[in-house]
Amino acid sequence: MGFGTRHLQAPKSRWGGVTIGVERAMKYLGLVLDGRWNFVEHFRRLGPKLEKAGAAFKRLLPNLGGPNALCRKLYAGVMRFMALYGAPVWARSVRPRAVHYLNVPQRVIAIRLIRGYRTISREAAGLLAGLPPWDLEARVFLRLYDWREEAQRRGENPLPRQVVAQRAELRRDLMVAWRERLSQPSAGHATIVAVSPLFEEWLGRSHGALTYRMTQVLTGHGCFGRYLHRIDREEAPGCHHCADSPEDTVDHTVQVCPAWEGHRRVLVEALSGGDLSRPALVQAMVRP
Structure with missing residues (x-):
């Protein structure tokens, strides 16, 4: 007796007259949530979008000519905000696999900032461009969010100057963590050795820009x-x-x-x- 091929359909639920598919992950307010709450699926979907944006910027930011350093930083900021959207939510649970989806496009935009060859390492390009690793920046957003939440639980409402001071302190911690990470780079050693002492x-320099x-x-x-x-x-x-x-x-x-x-x-x-x-x-x- 033969059996025909059965096509299994994804389970669905009906709420208020609306049919909702039950899937392994769901998108809510721009974040993709999965059952394990590790946000790997979020970054798996975000990665191609960042890479597509990076490819578009590559055409806009040639090594010779093209926009100046200030404009290049503006484009880098666009990708940074795309990557760090919802950081206070996912930074606590982010996994190495998810960080990889951040590293690839960040390397692309860092190389565009410094007008470099595509073979330059992510660590060296990020240092020359002044772009801290996005996963470290995500922790800053998380810690600032936790600090505000703790203040509100105590019935306090931090003043703007207190927020600025706290953000500056967290930024200093970020630089310490970044510098420690650069002490053991996977590539770009000569460049990092040259820049790290300074x-x-x-x-912090406010003058000069890297040329091709x-x-x-x-x-x-x-x-x-x-x-x-x-x-x-x-x-x-x-x-x-x-x-x-x-x-x-x-x-x-x-x-x-x-x-x-x-x-x-x-x-x-x-x-x-x-x-x-x-x-x-x-x-x-x-x-x-």
């Missing part, structure tokens, strides 16, 4: 023989300008290669010294 100064060429120097991802050889764009890592260099690196280009002697002389005069290492360049950039 972490606060770099993030400057980002190449700080990251090593650019028109250097070693990098181009690594991504199979050059047959050998050597320098095109001097035959005695086995590898064309950032240090070789900035400090040694005779092809850039004229530019180097101007740079040395501007820095008032002969140290052209990446940490020295960062120090000069944050100087008022």
Whole structure:
């Protein structure tokens, strides 16, 4: 006796004359809630939206030309608010898998901010762009929400200046957590080592903006023989300008290669010294 294929339909419930499908997750006020309350499904659905927005911004924010640094930060803010919507609700239960859905688009927009190559690591790009990890920012929103709730339970209504002070304190805690995370990066070590000693100064500077060429120097991802050889764009890592260099690196280009002697002389005069290492360049950039 044969049995025909049976199509199982999702269960439904009827409330007030309205039929509601019973599913593994439901959307409420912009948040996707699931039975385990871990918000993985929320970020699984949010991830493609953020990636789509990031792809659109890539077309709007070319490495050469395009909007200035202030406008790029505005676009980054749009993605940040998309990603952190409802943070006080989900930040307490967020899982590593959900954080991954945040990291991917944040890396994209950070690279657009600094006019960098797409191979730059998320940690290095975020540091250069001044974008703290979104999962750490979500904790700030959560802690601020908890602080306000606790004050209201005591019958208090925090004044605006108290809210500002509390937000500033939580921001300092965020920077400490971010810096600690950067002490053990998964990639982008040279860039992070160069910037980390001047972490606060770099993030707090109010002058200067990264250019396409400057980002190449700080990251090593650019028109250097070693990098181009690594991504199979050059047959050998050597320098095109001097035959005695086995590898064309950032240090070789900035400090040694005779092809850039004229530019180097101007740079040395501007820095008032002969140290052209990446940490020295960062120090000069944050100087008022």
